Amino acid sequence: MQAAEIADFEKQWEQWEDAAEEQVQGVFRKLDRVAENNQWKVIRAFQKHRVSDFHFATSTGYGYNDSGREVLDLVYADVFGAEAAIVRPHLVSGTHTISAALFGCLRPGDELLFVTGRPYDTLHKVIGKPGDGLGSLADWGVTTKIVPLLQDGSVDWDGVAAATSERTKVFAIQRSRGYDWRPSFTIEQIAAMASRLKELKSDAIVFADNCYGEFTEEKEPTEVGVDLIAGSLIKNPGGGLAASGGYIAGRQRLVELAAYRMTAPGIGGEVGAMLGTTRSIYQGLFLAPLLVGQAVKGSVFASAIFAKLGFETHPRWDDPRTDLIQAIKFAGAEPLIHFVQAIQKAAAVDAHVVPEPWDMPGYEHPVIMAAGTFIQGGSLELSADAPVREPYIAYMQGGLTYAHVKFAVKMALQELRIRGFL
Template sequence: MFKEQVLRLMDRAEEQIQGKLKEIDGIIDRNQWKVISAFQKHKVSDFHFAGSTGYGYNDRGREVLDLVYADVFGAEAALVRPHFVSGTHTISTALFGVLRPGDGLLMITGRPYDTLHKVIGKQGDGLGSLQDFGIGYDEVPLLDDGRPDYSEIARRITPQTKVIGIQRSRGYSWRPSFTVEQIGEMVRFVKEVRSDLIVFVDNCYGEFTELREPTEAGADLIAGSLIKNPGGGLAASGGYIAGKSKYVELASYRLTAPGIGGEVGAMLGTTRSIYQGLFLAPHLVGQAVKGSVFAASVFEQLGFVTHPRWQDPRTDLIQAIRFSGPEHLIAFVQGIQQAAAVDSHVVPEPWDMPGYEHPVIMAAGTFISGGSLELSADAPIREPYIAYMQGGLTYSHCKMGVLTALQNMIDRGLLPEI
């Protein structure tokens, strides 16, 4: 399947990263035990998997699912629903839940991920964005080394500021993703400036990559997507919001309606897959993280710049690899698609994807459409030419994807023979 020189590079990479893989296994074990303990505490049984219809009143499976998620994330409460259509929808629901006209949102980790730009919006845009509703917005750029600019954060907090926003993952930027420990430092700092500030964390791509979650480090509210880490490759749709009870309740009123909140919502046969996906998530996230470490090792040996490097601490799934031009970038992403079990025959091309500011190429041969716990890769076609690889339900598939992408680049004459 692969040329001999590609396999030799694989062997060198696996020898290099053995200690890192063992470290990841330890994180998998402890997160798996944490999830099972939450199931046991709330006496999860097969009758909790039954579906509900109509209003979904008294759906005990849905109610216990919220309790299990709250425990897993070290939170007071959680809202877990298939009705969230994406991570962006879930984050939007959380922000609209706690912000009111005249309030302000301050992002302290730089410009957020592209799909949130329309949620933030601008005054009078007529789209129903935050700013269209009279909610102020500001953001503090990160320092050149990727750290928060604490002096500028303190200066930008105004009497109108109500929510401090933190994006845990790098998004489409060449900066480190933030560890839970670093998020805890940010929380402590802003609470010292003003103790009544609500700290919200976009937790997408980060769940189960470490032993703690941001809510266990002081964050008031977090949100994420079920077709990323916590859905375990089985949840067909959905998202979760977790944190302090009063803020989760406010978010629930935005998902449904004031006075109704999380008391309703037919699960329509999705409950079993959401429970089972959560059960599998720690192991599958660990497989994906191993794949990212492997990718970093392989491409570093070839002289490419990666972020994070193979030996660096991991706090999300994303592996960024910087290429010298669009041809290398496109060949890499198309190689990831070629390694898919689903739609391997499809050739992705850059296109003007809704919600993004530049043409984007996406490799996503997945069982769940857009499921980025599964092996995928995407990139905006802009300088610097950086591919963002994430996911992989098995470490073997991750390796196959990396090696296929590498061989694709060699076959196109974009790399010298190894």
């Protein structure tokens, strides 16, 4: 850009910024209230279990009698309205955590039924194919059925009823949109799903993948009838501080079974040295409601400003929010790639790196990812990714501060202007 072009863009940016922020003020007030109520809920859980600085001490070896680890589980259980929880840095990702939960609940001959359509790409290898030799669910004799959503993004209840059988052991809900152009499911919708699934088969387990959804609303799935949830600490509940880990929360027996899968039968959650991670996990949880609120504000702002400029966004700025993810649709692969690269340029870490599409393990199409984060893969931090396939949708999420998201939106619009797409 020449100096005159830069000056013109800056003037336009100020106009877009002011108009978008004026438009979304009412939404921001509601988001602030959600963050406050969730913050108070977390503080009360800390107080109830008398969290003290000695709970932050490290443990080694087997980690026997690690009171910090034990109290952390109790705090998480209270925050998520669950009977029990297990929170560990040894769970390496959301996929690993979900896998532990599902393998804990399912046995050979059982059936897993996804009621919210095709799950996130990285779970496909966990589901697997019979005889694949990978130790997948299918390899262990667990059948998986997937009921696609209806055109409007709602559950196909006739299809779910037809797919349910005597072998159906677990109904699975994916709260977030994943790589789909559909609304993420609100807590109110998940409550209705859980109730209806229990009516359909009362002895089945209702499981929800809670990734990206924690603290975006004032309740969690385990508070409205879901039996078991799982999520990643490098997403919402880690508060940008947890360096690794995952959590599983829900009914006592189901959490215990998941813990046996995480470690070994008879061991479960009774051991596991925390290796100096305890303080950051506690403090991350404390900060999570505020930081999730900042990230959601950033998504609302991005949706408003891109929509004003003629882009299709999902959710729209005034739609209910139940996760961090903001989807933006582009006209082709080139503007999509430039958008993601601009998000990387806006990072504080690795801003000089230029991401390119690549065949990422666990994904079925080339994926481009912007991930200039302090915690590798930390999705509460500002990031963006997109499978390079039609209909060319970029998924932006996170942002530890609202100001950072605004900066990234500005960088992206400037890049699109330079490249002739705006």
